[in-house]
Amino acid sequence: MGFKMGIVGLPNVGKSTLFNALTRTAAAQAANFPFCTIEPNVGEVAVPDPRLEVLAKIAGSKQIIPTRMTFVDIAGLVRGASKGEGLGNQFLANIRECDAIAHVLRCFEDGDITHVEGRIDPIADAETIETELMLADLDSIQRRRANLARKLKGGDKESLDQDRLLAVAEAALNQGQPARTIKVSDDDARAWRLLQLLTAKPVLYVCNVEEASAASGNSQSARVAEMAARQGAASVVISARIEEELAQLPPEEAAIFLEEMGLHEAGLDRLIRAGHELLGLQTYFTVGPKEARAWTIAKGTLAPQAAGVIHGDFEKGFIRSETVAYEDYVAGNGEAGAKEAGKFRVEGKTYEVQDGDVLHFLFSG
Ligand SMILES: Nc1nc2c(ncn2[C@@H]2O[C@H](COP(=O)(O)OP(=O)(O)O)[C@@H](O)[C@H]2O)c(=O)[nH]1
Ligand SMILES: [Mg+2]
Secondary structure, rough: OOOOOEEEEEOOOOOOHHHHHHHHHHHHHOOOOOOOOOOOOOEEEEEOOOOHHHHHHHHOOEEOOOOOOOEOOOOOOOOOHHHHHOOOOHHHHHHOOOEEEEEEEEOOOOOOOOOOOOOOOHHHHHHHHHHHHHHHHHHHHHHHHHHHHHHHHHHOOOHHHHHHHHHHHHHHHOOOHHHHHHOOOOHHHHHHOOOOHHOOOOEEEEEEEEEEOOOOHHHHHHHHHHHHHOOOOOEEEEOOOOOOOOOOOHHHHHHHHHHOOOOOOOOHHHHHHHHHOOOOEEEEEEEEEOHHHHHEEEEEEEEHHHHHHHHHHHHHOOOEEEEOOOOHHOOOOOOHHHHOOOOOEOOOOOOOOOOEEEEEEEEEE
């Protein structure tokens, strides 16, 4: 499915440091985890999920295959980007293709690293970027509405819907509200997504703090967390510097280093998982002697469509799925035990797959 997260932020906030740490870690894990760097600024990373190892151990799976997510290091956003300053236009096109935004905010003090605005203020920085994105949205909305005008006279249903949604977004933006604050009906969800408004994309604020604050954050990241909560956005605290160092260590040393820093897991793992969560994604598993594998689906996906993620034929010829919840699989020490405990279910076409389901699909064809 290729879920894509765009890393944005002002210059010198740590975007590339973070991106490089993400992809280097992925590269280091390549022996176990298939991965690839698609372009210099595009990288695919494994979504860490400790449940996979547990399942693989129980089933004696030879290989573990995690599900993956794409990160894009999007450079070039400065004040005025919506008017084409810097790499403005190219940058905006890159964001448009992403499913969500990881907005890196500089929360660290360092006199040696220039801040483009000359002061450390992550809230103001977030507003600077958000303003550019809102201006770019307004600009594209006005252009699109002008183009639609002629079709509207003809009463074209699709155009009417589009224009109606664009008008709602325009009104919100004119009041200084990003498009993601608008709740659309289920009927409009698809048309809304197709508008690809920049400020409609979910946002994860990434607070880049100094090393000493990696475990608990600092006063700046606390302000960001408050802002995120107000906006219904998510936030994580990370030290890009630490992640950079971690990415260069062999796994055993990385674990010791993490502990010394008072951290339970690498910030990158938290970042990747938060991105997964933000995108409304969940995971199901297929488990066998050959491999234990994780698959990504949107929350609310029904069994046939979930099967379709593996192969189109699975969806077309879907008959039923054999289902064991993760906890039941572990409690029963495998499928047979779960079956004895009465936890093995046969589910049909209308079954809504749950996070952690261990599935086996039966299909014809
Ligand atoms: N002190 C400190 N410097 C950092 C941190 N993160 C990044 N930097 C430095 O800030 C500079 C800009 O980082 P970079 O990742 O290239 O920023 P980008 O412009 O957002 O991609 C580099 O010299 C980094 O080493 C951090 O957490 N602490
Ligand atoms: Mg950069």
